[in-house]
Amino acid sequence: MRTGTKVAIGVGAAVVAVGVVAGIYGPGLYADWASEAADDExxxxxxxxxxxxxxxxxxxxxVGDGSFAGYRVDEVLQGADVTVTGRTEEVTGDVTVADGAITAAGIEVDMASVATDEARRDEYFRDQAMEVGTYPTALFELTAPAELEPGATAVELTGDLTIHGVTQPATVEAEVAGDAAGGGPVQVIGSVPITFADFGVEAPDLGFVSVEDEGSIEFSLQLESER
Structure with a gap:
């Protein structure tokens, strides 16, 4: 999006149902219900x-079947904290390992398919926040080799993250594990904190409900060997 006004107008339609539900059941009860609906990390x-x-x-x-990516963000509804997650399994890409390190990686996410438990929130996310008609995908590309330590799962991935047509450097704290020696898949999980303004996205604030300025992108990749 290009203006704060556009964001405010778009999110108004997305959260009006939230305000009605919270008014009936109370913000605390709604916050508990909404946070329980959030996916686990x-x-x-x-x-x-x-x-x-x-x-x-x-x-x-x-990247094979069972992979997913999405976002995690906190909302504040009349003083009550609500955690929201959006997920999609429409993830593609590949990862190259050589000389004990991840030497190349390119992961692409179909942003139009990211969904939460609330259809109106998803409509705002697609059409207003992410403008998926113009920017249909998000992309992470590795820019430096990431060493794999035998017997350890932790690995730091340094690369470029592109969201909403804006590319920013990103460091991903990830974990890698698997059964590669037995011919099985390798799993990579991780998350990267983001500030929405860095990608041209202004976190909406309508008084009774607001979205934090920061959130995170998280993923779980099931990798299948091409050998």
Whole structure:
């Protein structure tokens, strides 16, 4: 979006139902219900283990079924905190591993398919905030090799994050695990904090409901070997 006025008008239609529900049931009860509806943060599956042999994962890996990406943001409704998450499984891309490091990665997310538990919020997100007709995808591209430590899951990914047509440098605190030695998939999870204004998005504030200026992008990737 290009002006704060446009954001304010768009979000008005998106949150009017929230205000009605909160008025009937009370903001505290609504906040509890809404936060319970939020998805859990991405975690490594129980079957995944730290990579003991990084050579076993060398090659190119493709984003497969079971992957997802989305956002997490806090809203404040008449003083009550509400956590909202939006998710999509429409994620594509690939990751290359060589010499014990992730050397290349490009992950693309279809922004039009990101959804929460509230259709009107999703309509605002697509049409007003993200303007998906003009900027249909978000993209993360690795810009520096990320070393993989045998027996450890933590890895720091440095790259460029493009949202709403704006590209900003980003550091992603991620975890990598899998069963690559046995031919199974590799899972990568992580999140990156963002400030909406950095991507030309102004967090709306209508008095009775407001969105925090910062949020996070989070993901869980199921990678399949191309070997």
């Amino acid at each position: 991405p975690t490594l599956e129980a079957s995944m283990e730290a990579l003991s042999d990084t050579e076993a994962v060398e090659g190119t890996w493709t």
